[in-house]
Amino acid sequence: MIDERVRLEVGVATAQAHRAQNEDSLVAADGVYLVADGMGGHDAGELASATAIDVLRTLGDDATPTTTDGVRRAVAAAHAAVRQLPSPSGRRPGTTVTGVVLTSHGDTPCWLVLNVGDSRTYRMAGGVLEQVTRDHSEVAELVAKGLVPADQANRHPRRNVVTRVLGGGASEVEPDVWLLPVSPGDRMLVCSDGLTDELSDARVQAELRAADEAQQAADRLVAAALAAGGRDNVTAIVVDATLIRR
Ligand code: CA
Numbered sequence: 001m002i003d004e005r006v007r008l009e010v011g012v013a014t015a016q017a018h019r020a021q022n023e024d025s026l027v028a029a030d031g032v033y034l035v036a037d038g039m040g041g042h043d044a045g046e047l048a049s050a051t052a053i054d055v056l057r058t059l060g061d062d063a064t065p066t067t068t069d070g071v072r073r074a075v076a077a078a079h080a081a082v083r084q085l086p087s088p089s090g091r092r093p094g095t096t097v098t099g100v101v102l103t104s105h106g107d108t109p110c111w112l113v114l115n116v117g118d119s120r121t122y123r124m125a126g127g128v129l130e131q132v133t134r135d136h137s138e139v140a141e142l143v144a145k146g147l148v149p150a151d152q153a154n155r156h157p158r159r160n161v162v163t164r165v166l167g168g169g170a171s172e173v174e175p176d177v178w179l180l181p182v183s184p185g186d187r188m189l190v191c192s193d194g195l196t197d198e199l200s201d202a203r204v205q206a207e208l209r210a211a212d213e214a215q216q217a218a219d220r221l222v223a224a225a226l227a228a229g230g231r232d233n234v235t236a237i238v239v240d241a242t243l244i245r246r
Contacts, residue, residue, distance in 0.1 A: 003031075003102055003109040006178075006182055009240040011215030013222040017194060017230035020225030024192045024235040025049035025095075026030030030060025033237045037119050037192040041089035048085060048093035052078040052166050059101050063083045066103040068177045071114050075166070075175045094165035097175075098133055099190040100239065102182075109182040109243070114175045117163070120196055122204070123180070124187040129205035132178060138163035153199050188239040191221070194232035198225040212237040 010033065016022040023038040023045035025187030034056055040048040055078035058064050078097065085093050096117025103112045113121050115133035118140070122131050134140060138161040140242065148156055166173060187208060196204070199221070207224055211217035217238040225234040 005244050006102060006109045006173050007242040007244055008102065009214040009242075011213065011218035011238040012236075013215075013218040014235040015226055015230065015233065016079075017232060017234055019233055021046055022233045023049055024194070024233045025053040025090055026224060026237060027057040027060075027235050028059070029055050031066070031102035032057055032060040032241070033188070033190055033239050034095040034097055034114075035119050035190045035192050035235050036095045036166075037117065037194075037233070037235075038093065038095040040087065040091055040093030040167075042048055043095035044085065044088055045095070048082050048095040048167050051081050052095045052097050052214050055081050056097065066101050066112060068112065068179065071101065075114065075116065076211060079166045079173045084190060085167065092168050094167035095164075096142060096162060096192075099237070100188050100207070103179075105179055106180075110181055111178075111180045111182055111186070111188065113180065115176040116164050116166055116173055116175045117172065118160070119190070119192045122189040122191075124181055124189065124205065124208050125185065127142070127205075127209055129189075129201060129208065131201065133176065137162050151200075154200070159197065160193065165179055182241050182243065184241070184243045186219070186241045188241070189221075190237040190239075192233060192235040194230075194234035195221060195225045195236055197232060197240070198228040199232070207240070214240045
């Protein structure tokens, strides 16, 4: 259920770029803003990301609790649904998912951020961009161990090897979940790696600062990623929050 004390402005942009298909899927409605990036060859990646999003969009139903436990249950259901899909290439279809669900904790409106894989959720507060999620990828693990400098991670040959996905071989998957109070003026960004492989965080921050409107921000980001090479599908959701005083 949407918190009446928060008004959201939402912008959405996606592009196939130089790929045969767009395997990214998204939902941006009813307080649920998620991006899934599918993989698996043939049509399997597209189907995997769309299947995960179809399950997770139920987090916007009034009947579904948007608590951390509710999110974990929904992610488990999405994982099971993706694992039911056929694997036409002999490789199990899989998908990342990340994003933000508007909820409240006690009396406080909150962002519930979730992540499985290497799509990302960021928050810009006071003009400063911060990555909320941690990538589940081989490169992120190497950076965490100090074996690869952070500024070289998005050029690393193994940057697209994810260590946690929905679907895939593991029977269970645990999402990372964060609960953050909504601050006035928060701008959340949910995106696939087609954006962050092409643009540095500094560039993403500059584009977000340059756009007043959420839709304009999403359009600018995707256009910049395409101009930088557009080697992968690119998806961006921008969510601006205003707190309403009563
Ligand atoms: Ca991708």
